[in-house]
Amino acid sequence: MADRRTIPDYALLTAAFALLAFGLVMVFSASSVVAQDATGDPAYYFKRQLAWAGLGLVGLVIGAVLPYSLWRRHAPWIFLFTLGLLALVLTPVGITSHGASRWLGVGSLAFQPSELAKLATVIFYARWLTSDPRRLRSLWTGIVPFLIILGVVTGLVILEPDLGTAAAIAGTSVAMLFMAGVPILHLLLLGLVLAPAALWAIFAEPYRRERFFAFLDPFRDPLGSGYHIIQALYALGSGGLFGVGLGSSILKRYYLPERHTDFIFAIVGEELGFLGGVFVIALFAVIAWRGYRIAALAPEPFGALLAAGITTMIVLQAVVNMGVVMSVLPITGITLPLVSFGGSSLVFTLSGIGILVNVSRYARHA
DSSP, rough: OOOOSSOOHHHHHHHHHHHHHHHHHHHHHHHHHHHHHSSTTTTHHHHHHHHHHHHHHHHHHHHHSSOHHHHHHHHHHHHHHHHHHHHTTTTTEEEETEEEEEBBSGGOOOBOOHHHHHHHHHHHHHHHHHHOOGGGSSIIIHHHHHHHHHHHHHHHHTTTHHHHHHHHHHHHHHHHHTTTOHHHHHHHHHHHHHHHHHHHHHHHHHHHHHHHHHOOGGGGGGTTHHHHHHHHHHHHHHHHOOOOOOOOSSSTTTTTTTTTTTHHHHHHHHHHHHHHHHHHHHHHHHHHHHHHHHHHHHHSHHHHHHHHHHHHHHHHHHHHHHHHHTTTSSSOOOOOTSSSHHHHHHHHHHHHHHHHHHHHTTOOOO
């Protein structure tokens, strides 16, 4: 490993902190009405998100300080531990809410192991794909083991059920496989396996099937499966260029479901307009630029693939979330990193950014 540089990537940190601060403001704005009605405290969700942000910043510092080579050394154990937590969620120990068992813990201290699984899978594949590049040349030593590993982790997540997170893990993993240099023919064969599996996952459950067709034509069922998308489009459309003003959203007043979680970008568009949406997209573009640059300048393959995987994990989730809100992608139930309300997502996203920062401190000079 190259000698460590003392200067981290400040552009990456600036974009991440800007999104974090922006997200805290938007969580308060989007959730204040429902929080006031439900708890009597309009800042209830904001305070919880602020506490999780503090924990996430601790994770960022740890990730930035610890040499990233430690993650290579412990990758298998981290991954196995995560699989254990995912399995534990499906037992009576797991916390069930709205028909899904996705949490472990007690009350407000609960967290989602599936969010840890995103980062743990990236770390594991970064090690596995770079430990023996020769295995990637063969279907039997490369693609087949890759599929088995991916099937185990995504299968456990789908059983929660959480198809959106499973899709994010699968998408990031396949991208890492491509960046590791797997032959294109092998990737095409992989696609022939994953495409039917994805279609089965979508059409196996009636509510997923309805969500998919709602994306194609939300006005076919405006009060049912298309309701989320229609209300999100109303929010974005009513914002215009400059928005109706911070805190002045109409759609957050029980018209738009998941207003401070999966659909917070719609509130951004309504209150801050087109320019507010462009601001968010620009910050994610900076994270993509700096993250992939860190990967390109990493001193060795593991660091390069680790940085590229973490960057893809964050950017892919952001693209999918905003694509859902703008009705260019089917509803997946996935948060907007650093912006949406959600403690587990916030903690592990910030921890991932910390690891990115650490890789940048070892990067070769351009």
